[in-house]
Amino acid sequence: MSERNNVTEQGDIHPLAKKFLWLDSPKVKKNFIWLSVSGLVMTTVLMIFYPNKHPAPWEVGPMKLIAYGVIGGFAYTFVVLSAKPLFAMLSRPENFYGEGDDHDV
């Protein structure tokens, strides 16, 4: 265990972090999704009162209210789902180039 890195497997938690340990509770993690759902609902409802003054061609009908959500959700999902085939195609052993591992101090 290097002193320089100060890595210890068991040590004190930072005093400031003690107030935020609830972030790690399974309940919070499980219910995190509701934060985004409520955000989506809230923005969609408010869009009724603040409509886009310069809509894009695809912002017609219900898309006037949810276009950006659809784009964001689709894009994010597409990117993440592409990870598996991309990783299978592009991943190689870490020392593939024979130059040693990437930077680890």
Added chain:
Amino acid sequence: MMFDMLPHINPALVIILAGVLCIFSPSHFVRKALMIVAPVLAGMMIFQTYDPINTLRGQFTFAGIDFTTVRIDRLSMIWGYVFCLAGLINGIFAFHEKCKISDSCALIYTGAGLGAVFAGDLITLFMFWELTAISSVFLVWRGGPTAYAAGMRYLGWHVLSGVLLLAGAIMYGRYAGNYDFNNIGLDVPGGWLMLFGIGIKAGFPLLHTWIQDAYPKASVTGTVVLATFSTKMAIYALARGYAGTEILIYIGVIMTLFPVFFAVIENDLRKVLAYSLNNQLGFMVCGIGVGSAMALNGVAGQVVVHIIFKSLLFMSMGAVLHRVGTAKASELGGLFRSMPLTTIACLIGAASIAAFPLFAAFVTKSMIIAAVFENHNYIVFLLLLFASAGVMEHSGIKVPFFAFFAHDSGRRVKEAPTNMLLAMGIAAAFCLVLAWPFGGYQMLFALMPEPEIAMEYIPYTGNHILTQLQLLFAAMFAFAMLKRLGIYPDEKRAQILDIDYLWRKPGLAIAKWSDGMMTRYEAYQTRFVKQTADKAAKRLYQVFSPAGSFSQDAPSGVAALMTACILALALFLVYFIR
């Protein structure tokens, strides 16, 4: 007298001089003082010497070429200020590091970047351009033995960039009759060459790999410095020389998109940030391609906030690397317990890059996207929105989540050193201030190239806030849902291939094979020449040596006959061939 000269001195020279002094200073504190004071002095010089009427200064003629070593106008000024600020933050972040080479090179590199931005002619630009390459490669090499090859590739790319710039500049100079660095475009001789040269430093697609190759391998402090200047200097050169060049819109869009797919499968979080850097550069390049006043304002603003929030993100990952010893997502997690202040800094950087309202990029990136929309380029607009969701994935969620949250890696480390926290605190404060709706972003707008037009743009409209929040909430929902369904991929240690595979594997193999073939050919050639020479010598020896056939006794009649035959042959040849 001295103060009269001041406007004619490039502020960059102050920083470069400080860098040179650092080499000779044995005192750590003197070096660190120089690292902090020099950018502040340079910033003050910019402030003091800016004159909206007399923007071109430091002019002289040498070898028939008119040099303009200082140009501080509204376009270069904003770059100058943010470079000085970045230099100051970098100096504070690296305060703990005791290394002459790093200190010196960081300063010279900062100065070179600033000098390039203030260059009024292409030759001055080229000289500072190359100085950035030469000074910064040492920062890569400070990353240790594994960084050596990456540093060599980095140097190769950057020297190539400079050579292309110079070749293009010479062609352009011969055509235009001067080397003034103004709008160049693609319709003039050398225009394409210079675009390629600048494109290397700007991380154009297929020319980008030096960023992801070198930055993650540099030292903790080196990466933060490296991520600031070269690429943004190139963005400045594009904004100065190629504003409104349509092809840049499409190049920019590709730059925003492809890094998203690499970042999602990359395990090294500093490499993720390097891809993210490429993605952000794409927005800027796209804005330059649009070329309208609003787009260029957006680009200038995005450069400012990007330098700050990307430094912040690199600093937070640097702090993690410094304390934990790795920045690999698969090895991290749960660090908010030990490094809460670094976590907060990283979250502010993440929110800024993702363009949450009240965070830095919300104001500036939307200017670029709005300019694209105003240009009626709806497909590009849609793709930029797609890329924005991608930014949320790799920098907004992935980096902070896997480093500080996710599963607890069980590592309990000290919080980052005070100087690092201070540097991150300053950067985080700027991320918030420059997006603050009540007098915050207006300060940034006042520095933009066209402040009057910038002030007309109102970023905090109900609709803009809602659409941006909806996009980001949808991305967060997708993340939470994919996590819950177990579809979100785990981080795995691996080398992810990029286009540089072509020259690092097959290209290298071809080069080695060619080298082997050349060696064999040379050996064969040497042997062949030697054998031929040996044979000829042997034959001559057989004929002319004392024991040879010509030395043997022979009747004079035979010799006379042979001479007559040779003469007859000569006559025959002369008669018929002539």
